[in-house]
Amino acid sequence: MTGALPTSPWPATLLLVGAGIVSAVQVGKAPAALQAVQTALAMPLSQAAWLLSAFGVVGAMFGIAIGLVADRLGARRALIAGLLLQGVASAAGAMAQGPVLLITSRVVEGVGFLGAIVAAPALIAHIARGRGASGPLGAWSTFMPVGMALILFASPCLLLYGWRALWWVGSAAALVFACAVALHAPHVAAARDNASTAALLRQTLLARGPICLLLLFMLYAGAWFALFGLLPVVLQDGLAPSPARANALTALAIGAGAVGNLLGGALVAHGARPSSALAWAFGASAVLALVVATAPLGPAWRFGLVVVFAVISGIVPPALFAEAPSQAPHPNAVGATLGMMMQGNNLGLVAGPPAAAALTAAGGWPALGAGVAAAALAAVAVAWWLLPRTERSLEAPWSRISHDHR
Template sequence: MTAPDERTRWDIVTLAVGAGVIAALQVGKVPPALPELRTDLGLTLVGGGWLASLLHLFAALFAIGMSMATDRVGPARLLVVSMLVMAAGSALGALSGSTALLFAGRALESLGFLGASISAPTLIVAAAVPRDRSLALGIWSAYFPVGAAIAMVAAPIFLNGPGWRGLWLADAAICLAVAVLLAILVRPAHWPDVPGPRRGRGLRDVAETLRLPGPYLFALSFFLYACAIFALMTWMPTFLLERLGYSLESAALIGALVVLVNVVGNLGAAWLMHRNVPRWSIIAISFLGVLGTAWFVFAGTAPDALRVPAAVAMSCICGVLPAACLSGAPAHARSSAEVATCSGVVVHGSNLGNLLAAPIFATVVTYFGGWSNGHLPMIGLGIAGLAVTVLVRAVDRER
């Protein structure tokens, strides 16, 4: 999967990253809207957590299957279809009059998000020559916080006007527009080497790839990271509203800042990997960031003045992990045919963490003492992450 002219197609990389940013709008639009959604549709705190996490349901269940579909359909075509599915899901949610339809729309968004999260990096690997792949994938890793932050900043504009339904409809229109743009630009006339459909790998081939230990360790690292960071990003606006008395606008902006600074870590990791810093050490930095900041964010006895700076620091420092894990997938693939499957394993870990993070954290907050104990699960995740890092170091040294 290298460009024949040995030059990275940065225009294709930019398009793929842009599509990922739009896909991540589905993540960021929910946290600021949760108070209004809970009032309008009668959602509980735990129910709101499941609404936020449902986006990752299909990704947590079917990431490997979607990676196989990427080969059969072709990553460019699958990315277009994924954007259309997200548009349909967001439109259904906007028109829903019950929680059942809202959750059904969220399930469609989940399916589209999964397709985009696997097809887009597959395009990036195809467009980038080997020397640029770590950098390109490091840039790709920023799609999630950038898109989520954009949605969180824009959300109050809609929430104070047409409401959450208007936000959902605007999101559907943007996804539709991006699908049309991709269909026009990511085709052979614009990119002669666009990877098309190919004979899918058989179950035996996939099973052989799934025996590789490296992708599982990156997936586990990503899972633990996602449990911590997605919980922080999802509940930060609600925490600021309920625990510290912030206004909706202020809480949404600070929540967006917490999400956006994650990009600094993403790009910092791309810079470090481009200079051959080992992936395991970058992953270790992320979990040390969790351990060093969790108490200051949530502990009941922590100074209120330090909570927001600590949350910003946690997001920024921890942001180095996604790029390291995402680059580990193609690095451990033994051939270009295995890249999608290895990436599917890593994405599976990420989205399983995103699926479980918000509701589990909400359960801790609801049943075990309130927000003041929120640091305890975070510390546990940080310790577990450092333990996994030891295993990553042992396996990744061979690559």
């Protein structure tokens, strides 16, 4: 049953963004505690690496499938289920005495994470329908950098109580938000029509819009994570004499992406065409990648440009989230389209770091910068030439805002 939607979408949006932030904390706790987990459980690096890659592998393999389940189950129930899975699996991981249970719990967390981050924006798009969903979806896109920065800042204090403290805090936060969503999120009916799951899957896989969204998020994530491989080198050049300072600087750089997310959300909400915002953001990111990798700069300046890169590239996710509902090939395939888009994000996450390592081994940082720039320029081409049902314009996003609000 569908209840009346709230007068303003923002209270529910902020609740759902909070659920996304809690989900991002589950991603960030593993790198923050990796060394402590290795020491406590005597895990070799080959096993410990799975704590980092479990989420990416789940997303790369099952994104669209989990999106289809969310469409059939209903976005609200899928979000609650995803948060409950994260909470229970994080608690199981906190009690693990060996690597098998801990890694298994991370895989289950990954399923819950993907369910939550596919369902939440679909729910936001529904409750903000007709009142401009671009702003709320732009706010949603801040969930990952905010959650990652939050756990990086909090981890030094939590690790004083051992690595399990991060898992217990993650569990408690996910379960609390599952209850909050169950009590306060608007009710939205699950999809009910004659379209079969197989037909929706086929339509989504073959539609140009979802394919473009997958490619764009894959190129964005691959370039972002590849370039941020430079960050440890910058920090080792004297900016981070202690691990706590390194964590703080890393959190600053990642958190800068949230500023870009808000900027992108504001641009789209005030009339910027998504294709134009995407093209300009990717183009500027290509230039910045080349400068960061090749210019003769000191470590502080290089780090500053990495922060600027995070802000500029942060415009991309809100533009993609805002575009996703209109690119769905069927009203009941919004979750599947978002799942396909997130599948691209995870493919980039999985492929970006190895590609960066290969480029660096072959030609050093100039080769890495060229590779990141090439990925960004390929994304410009996808956004400009392939994204359907979008006015093709390379005017600056802010120029249309000025024109529309005179």
